[in-house]
Amino acid sequence: MTSHTPAVPNGKDHKFNPDFTAAVINATGPKASPRVRQLTASLIQHLHDFARENELTVDEWMEGVELMNAAGRMSDSKRNEGQLLCDILGLESLVDEITYKLAASAPDHPTATAILGPFYRHNAPLLPNGACIVSPEINAQGDRTWMHGTVTDFVTGKPIEGAVVDVWHTAPNGLYEQQDPEQPEMNLRGRFRTGKEGEYGFYCLRPVPYPIPYDGPAGKVLKALDRHPYRPAHIHFLLSAPGYKPIVTQIFDRQSKYIDDDAVFAVKDSLIVDFVPYQGDPKADFELPYDFKMASFDDAKKHAVVAGGTGGTTEESAAAV
Amino acid sequence: MTSHTPAVPNGKDHKFNPDFTAAVINATGPKASPRVRQLTASLIQHLHDFARENELTVDEWMEGVELMNAAGRMSDSKRNEGQLLCDILGLESLVDEITYKLAASAPDHPTATAILGPFYRHNAPLLPNGACIVSPEINAQGDRTWMHGTVTDFVTGKPIEGAVVDVWHTAPNGLYEQQDPEQPEMNLRGRFRTGKEGEYGFYCLRPVPYPIPYDGPAGKVLKALDRHPYRPAHIHFLLSAPGYKPIVTQIFDRQSKYIDDDAVFAVKDSLIVDFVPYQGDPKADFELPYDFKMASFDDAKKHAVVAGGTGGTTEESAAAV
Numbered sequence: 001m002t003s004h005t006p007a008v009p010n011g012k013d014h015k016f017n018p019d020f021t022a023a024v025i026n027a028t029g030p031k032a033s034p035r036v037r038q039l040t041a042s043l044i045q046h047l048h049d050f051a052r053e054n055e056l057t058v059d060e061w062m063e064g065v066e067l068m069n070a071a072g073r074m075s076d077s078k079r080n081e082g083q084l085l086c087d088i089l090g091l092e093s094l095v096d097e098i099t100y101k102l103a104a105s106a107p108d109h110p111t112a113t114a115i116l117g118p119f120y121r122h123n124a125p126l127l128p129n130g131a132c133i134v135s136p137e138i139n140a141q142g143d144r145t146w147m148h149g150t151v152t153d154f155v156t157g158k159p160i161e162g163a164v165v166d167v168w169h170t171a172p173n174g175l176y177e178q179q180d181p182e183q184p185e186m187n188l189r190g191r192f193r194t195g196k197e198g199e200y201g202f203y204c205l206r207p208v209p210y211p212i213p214y215d216g217p218a219g220k221v222l223k224a225l226d227r228h229p230y231r232p233a234h235i236h237f238l239l240s241a242p243g244y245k246p247i248v249t250q251i252f253d254r255q256s257k258y259i260d261d262d263a264v265f266a267v268k269d270s271l272i273v274d275f276v277p278y279q280g281d282p283k284a285d286f287e288l289p290y291d292f293k294m295a296s297f298d299d300a301k302k303h304a305v306v307a308g309g310t311g312g313t314t315e316e317s318a319a320a321v
Numbered sequence: 322m323t324s325h326t327p328a329v330p331n332g333k334d335h336k337f338n339p340d341f342t343a344a345v346i347n348a349t350g351p352k353a354s355p356r357v358r359q360l361t362a363s364l365i366q367h368l369h370d371f372a373r374e375n376e377l378t379v380d381e382w383m384e385g386v387e388l389m390n391a392a393g394r395m396s397d398s399k400r401n402e403g404q405l406l407c408d409i410l411g412l413e414s415l416v417d418e419i420t421y422k423l424a425a426s427a428p429d430h431p432t433a434t435a436i437l438g439p440f441y442r443h444n445a446p447l448l449p450n451g452a453c454i455v456s457p458e459i460n461a462q463g464d465r466t467w468m469h470g471t472v473t474d475f476v477t478g479k480p481i482e483g484a485v486v487d488v489w490h491t492a493p494n495g496l497y498e499q500q501d502p503e504q505p506e507m508n509l510r511g512r513f514r515t516g517k518e519g520e521y522g523f524y525c526l527r528p529v530p531y532p533i534p535y536d537g538p539a540g541k542v543l544k545a546l547d548r549h550p551y552r553p554a555h556i557h558f559l560l561s562a563p564g565y566k567p568i569v570t571q572i573f574d575r576q577s578k579y580i581d582d583d584a585v586f587a588v589k590d591s592l593i594v595d596f597v598p599y600q601g602d603p604k605a606d607f608e609l610p611y612d613f614k615m616a617s618f619d620d621a622k623k624h625a626v627v628a629g630g631t632g633g634t635t636e637e638s639a640a641a642v
Binding site for chain 2: 261
């Protein structure tokens with residue numbers, strides 16, 4: 001056995017080979033990067049502790065392997081089942097909290113983030129402020145909503161001109177357009193560029209709760225856990241602006257069913273919003289005022305917005321999902 | 322949030338939402354089986370602790386998801402890349418130890434087990450004792466070996482008649498027959514039925530070290546860890562007999578390179594054997610005497626051979642790999 005790192009003590013009493021986990025960890029060679037070495041050692045320790053603490057059997061482990069293989073086979077450019085498995089175990093939401101921990105702790109903090117989810121698409125139509133993302137080709141049901149607000153710098157409070165607000169949400173049937181052959185391409189998606197005062201505004205629908213796809217391994221796990229697959233009504237955003245850390249977020253309708261019981265644990269108090277009945281605009285039944293605050297890369301660095309070692313989500317990496 | 326189970330204390334100091342992990346664990350509904358509830362709660366706790374302790378970023382998590390999805394896409398009836406990923410992290414070997422813990426602790430113990438590996442095939446040819454598993458169609462290189470011994474009951478010491486010794490190993494080029502179009506179907510595989518005295522015997526080759534497949538995610542991980550992909554020379558066995566717990570095992574050549582450094586951590590001292598130079602048999606260069614001991618289902622139950630809740634490896638489940 002190669003032994004380039006000191007043995008990691010297990011720290012748990014158990015009846016199995018006490019040297020095994022350290023031997024596996026110490027097999028890592030001298031050229032592994034420090035971060036890879038750290039993550040792998042920790043992962044091995046947790047995996048082995050999990051197996052020992054629960055006296056995991058070969059059959060049970062094999063069921064887990066088959067579940068993960070099935071998730072991989074189901075994943076393609078339109079669906080990421082491995083991500084969905086993590087989501088229902090709260091992992092994406094937690095990693096999101098870790099990466100953007102400043103968002104929760106700074107005194108005047110940028111908009112809290114939430115998971116990107118598997119339904120983001122690149123290159124949604126770039127539309128002028130005041131436009132409607134509900135496709136004119138379909139006679140949409142649902143409540144029309146006028147959403148508007150500003151994008152500002154969370155430190156200086158100054159408006160950010162030219163920020164891009166990328167928005168997407170489901171149709172009243174609970175499906176995103178790429179899941180639904182009845183919806184036109186890019187229905188309920190759009191990108192809006194803020195004006196001089198950081199302002200943006202568009203018409204959309206008041207969203208509805210919907211189930212995450214439950215015809216695969218994630219659905220199998222939910223069923224075994226006696227859990228429902230529903231997410232509370234929400235609207236997704238990806239915000240970007242030159243010089244600012246991109247924000248991936250969702251806002252949630254306070255009135256929605258499942259607001260306290262999201263299947264993927266993404267709801268944060270600061271992201272819950274109120275849809276206000278709206279008078280005097282024939283194009284909208286509700287108004288949704290919402291202001292975003294972004295952290296510049298400099299401030300993000302200063303306040304350690306990004307946890308961990310390799311840098312947080314960039315627009316490219318977020319968009320790769 | 323539904324709350325059917327008591328909150329699980331985290332027990333760790335950290336700067337993240339202290340209630341999050343308990344909320345995810347407590348989402349499990351009342352109809353989940355006790356074992357599923359236990360395994361999932363423990364898995365969630367370990368996953369979340371792993372993420373927090375290492376301040377795992379969104380980018381790093383996403384790399385992990387993509388790795389697992391790629392493993393699933395690569396897996397089929399001939400290759401199990403998810404299993405291979407577990408193997409290089411020592412998980413299959415550990416789960417094997419757990420499942421058959423009696424094998425390591427009973428005073429007179431049945432043959433220690435080792436991982437099945439992904440190259441088992443059903444229905445290897447049933448051959449008479451004394452036959453050769455090296456296909457006559459190929460002019461094999463390698464050292465011919467006469468392997469023989471007995472299969473006995475580990476409690477009574479009595480011979481087991483009619484036990485099936487299912488054997489498989491690689492060719493001198495390091496490939497199993499299903500990986501290698503040059504080898505005839507079922508080359509270097511065979512099943513032998515023990516006689517009245519529990520005896521078996523066959524001709525095979527002295528095996529060689531070989532790399533596990535490293536053209537997929539497991540190879541990527543090994544490379545990042547600065548580790549080699551080699552396994553020490555070994556022969557695989559699956560033993561079965563009516564009324565006895567099946568045994569999945571491997572024996573390892575003491576002289577082999579990598580004997581102290583198996584890429585999948587399957588070597589146990591009790592499984593290391595000596596190939597003895599053999600005189601007087603023109604068909605063999607080496608002799609390999611080896612006796613197997615099996616535990617009856619009754620004894621296995623009595624001595625709690627099977628750890629955990631759902632029963633250990635059955636012949637069917639082992640063969641499903």
